[in-house]
Amino acid sequence: MTRSFLLLTIGAVGAAGMMIAGAGAQVMQNHDSNAPVNFNADRIEVQDRADRVVVSGNVEVTQAGMTLNAARMTVAYRNQPGSGTSGVEIDRIDASGNVVVTKGDQTARGNVAIYDLNSKLITMLGNVALTQGGNRLTGGRLVMDLNSGRSTVDGRSSGGAAGSTTSPSGRVSGTFTVPQQKN
DSSP states (O other), rough: SSSSSOOEEEEETSSSEEESGGGGGGTTTTOOSSSEEEEEOOEEEEEGGEEEEEEEEEEEEETTTTEEEEEEEEEEEEEESSSSSSSSSEEEEEEEEEEEEEETTTTEEEEEEEEEETTEEEEEEEEEEEEEEEEEEEEEEEEEETTTTOOOEBBBSSSTTTTBBBBTTTTOOOOOOOOOOOO
């Protein structure tokens, strides 16, 4: 078959963890974090002295084919005089309230997310779910590396601290589709 399937590698990541790798899971690979970031929201408040912008109400942020939706986001930036554009460079986006990240057929959901544009990492915490087609992983914490396209799901939202699980077991669970064999 020419259809790509998800390859699963189970490793020791915190108390329980899974990594998704393979051609089908590489949707986020080589994401252009230098591409323009576009905001759409009910309210945008610029806090110039703190070098941040607070965006709230049906927030949608898009960048190079990736969409980040949440109820509220705080955008940390720095002024770069003489950079040739507006002089503002975004370093980090903190999102909260029904956070959803989508690109291609991959969707990640969680309670909160931190998008570090410099390290090209998105970390989601609390009731996380990563889906791609019919495949689904759930846990407490998800880290998406936008360079490699690798996503890691941990059972604990803090990555291993006792008492911080999002499920009674503190474990990762998943459902994966398998190729159908013709009889």
